[in-house]
Amino acid sequence: IVFLVNTNYKEMEFIELSNGNKIPSIGLGTDSVLFVRKLHTGNNNFSTRAWSFYYRRIMRNVWNWELSNSICNAFRMGYRMIDTSAAYNNEEAIGRAIRKSGVRREELFIQTRITNKQQYNHEVRESFFASLKKLGLEYVDMYMIHWPVTGEFLNTWREMEQLYKEGYIKNLGVANCHQHHLEDILNMCEVRPVVNQVEVHPLFTQKPLIEYCKSEGIQVEAYSPIAQNNDRLRNNKRLKSIASNHSKTLQQVVLRWHIQNGVIPIPRSTNKDRLTHNLDLFDFILTDEEMKQIDSININSRLRYDPDNCDFTEL
Numbered sequence: 358i359v360f361l362v363n364t365n366y367k368e369m370e371f372i373e374l375s376n377g378n379k380i381p382s383i384g385l386g387t388d389s390v391l392f393v394r395k396l397h398t399g400n401n402n403f404s405t406r407a408w409s410f411y412y413r414r415i416m417r418n419v420w421n422w423e424l425s426n427s428i429c430n431a432f433r434m435g436y437r438m439i440d441t442s443a444a445y446n447n448e449e450a451i452g453r454a455i456r457k458s459g460v461r462r463e464e465l466f467i468q469t470r471i472t473n474k475q476q477y478n479h480e481v482r483e484s485f486f487a488s489l490k491k492l493g494l495e496y497v498d499m500y501m502i503h504w505p506v507t508g509e510f511l512n513t514w515r516e517m518e519q520l521y522k523e524g525y526i527k528n529l530g531v532a533n534c535h536q537h538h539l540e541d542i543l544n545m546c547e548v549r550p551v552v553n554q555v556e557v558h559p560l561f562t563q564k565p566l567i568e569y570c571k572s573e574g575i576q577v578e579a580y581s582p583i584a585q586n587n588d589r590l591r592n593n594k595r596l597k598s599i600a601s602n603h604s605k606t607l608q609q610v611v612l613r614w615h616i617q618n619g620v621i622p623i624p625r626s627t628n629k630d631r632l633t634h635n636l637d638l639f640d641f642i643l644t645d646e647e648m649k650q651i652d653s654i655n656i657n658s659r660l661r662y663d664p665d666n667c668d669f670t671e672l
Contacts, residue, residue, distance in 0.1 A: 369383075369435055369436075370382040370383075370616075374528060374551040374576055375549070375551050375574030375575070375576070376528065376549075376551050378498075378527060378551070380466055380498075380499075380552070380576065381437045381438040381466055382621055383612065383621060383622055383623075383624075383635065384438035384439065384440045384466075384578070384621060384622070384623040385428070385431055385439055385440065385624070385626075386580060386625030387424060387428065387439060387441045387447055387451065388441075388442075388445050388447075388625060417446060421446075421447050421449065421450035422450070423627065424447055424454075425450040425451070425453045425454045427632075428450070428451060428454035428458075429457045430629065432458035432460045432465070433458060434632060434633060435636055436636065437464060437466055438465075438466040438467075438623075439451055439465070439466075439467050439468070440468050440554075440578075440580075440623050441467075441470075442469055442470035442471075442472065442501075442503050443469060443471060443472045443475065443487070443488050443503075444470070444503060444672075448469060448491035451492060452491060452492040452493035452494065453493075455467070455492070455493065456493060462494070465498070467492065467497050467499075468497065468498055468499030468500070468501060468528075469497055469499075469500060470500070470501040470502065470503035470532060471484055471485065471502060471503060471513060471517075472503055473503065473672050476506045476509040476510065477506065477509060477669075477670070479512070481513050481516035482519075485500065485517075485520055485525070485526075489525065496525050496526065496527060497525070497526055497527070498527045498528060499526070499527070499530050499552060500517055500520065500521075500528075500530070501529075501530040502517070502530075502532060503533070503672075504532065504533050504664060504667075504669055505533060505534050505535075505538040505664055506669045510531075510542075511542065511545060514545075514546060517529055518546065521548050528551050529548050529549075529550055529551065530550050530551055530552030530554065530578075531550050531553050532553065532555065532578075532580075534553050534555070534664065535664060535665060536565075536566060536569045538664070539553065539569070539573065539575065543573065549574070550575055551574070551576060552577075553566075553570050553575050553576075553578070554579070555577065555578075555579070555580070556581050556659060556660065557579035557581075557615070557620055558579065558581055558584035559590060559596070559611060559614065559651050559652075559654040559655060560584050560587065560589060560654060560656055561584070561656075561657060561658050561659050562655040563577075564652075567619075571619065577619070577620045578620070578621040578622075579623060580623050581660055582611065582622035583608050583611045583612065583622075584611075584660060585660055586608075589658070590607075590611070590654070593654060595651070595654065596611065596651065599643070599647050599650065599651070602647075603641045603643075605637075605641060606634055608624075608631075608634065609635070609637060610651075611651070613638050613642075613643055614648060614651045617642070617643055617648060618648075
């Protein structure tokens with residue numbers, strides 16, 4: 358079910374979740390540590406430690422101030438969903454943007470996640486209220502498990518359910534979950550997850566997982582929705598042709614492909630022009646043939662971590 362809501366610049370489409378609550382059909386990602394990760398080699402050498410120190414003491418504050426201004430502008434453009442995690446160290450910046458924007462709290466959809474370390478330390482409740490304080494909110498619209506940490510995520514879910522029952526969380530969700538993780542949760546939960554945020558893009562379409570989620574009433578959100586501007590996507594002739602047909606950018610076509618597949622894309626940008634273009638998705642429709650052409654780009658190429666084959670202590 359889709360609802361139209363007037364915003365300052367665009368009409369934002371909203372989707373009804375299985376519990377009856379509404380969620381924007383596109384969000385804004387906010388991982389502020391991306392550029393630092395690119396600088397790190399993974400080795401604990403002097404250069405890595407020096408960059409990490411520089412980031413923590415100086416650049417993180419600068420970046421978060423810029424991020425706060427960017428999110429504030431995004432709200433005024435018409436964005437209504439902001440996606441973050443305690444792991445990103447930017448919840449205070451987002452809270453500052455919410456207060457500065459002047460947009461009513463009930464118009465916004467704020468979702469954050471618990472980190473792997475917090476799961477290992479059994480600090481779900483403490484961590485949630487720390488996030489709530491940083492955001493400056495009385496509740497969050499979505500609270501999620503960031504990764505299904507082996508041996509921990511089911512206990513984490515039980516504690517999240519309690520916070521939900523107390524009214525601090527409007528919706529419960531997960532991220533990076535395969536079907537078997539979801540089945541484990543569904544077999545024990547009192548409150549069902551309404552969202553699963555996973556890596557999805559034309560190079561990695563995840564069709565079987567998306568179909569399973571739909572069958573269980575779980576809305577899929579896509580991170581890295583344009584494959585981090587991967588060359589294999591950016592230089593794809595079929596995408597370029599489709600974009601030309603609609604007088605749109607290649608990135609807009611891919612985001613529209615997500616929306617028509619019933620997936621909520623969570624692109625990440627602080628560039629004003631890109632933010633504007635990423636909202637300009639609701640005045641054109643891809644044909645069935647164009648959708649099939651984009652589907653056919655899939656090569657099952659995962660750009661991020663596989664939750665069945667990764668070290669959760671490093672994420």
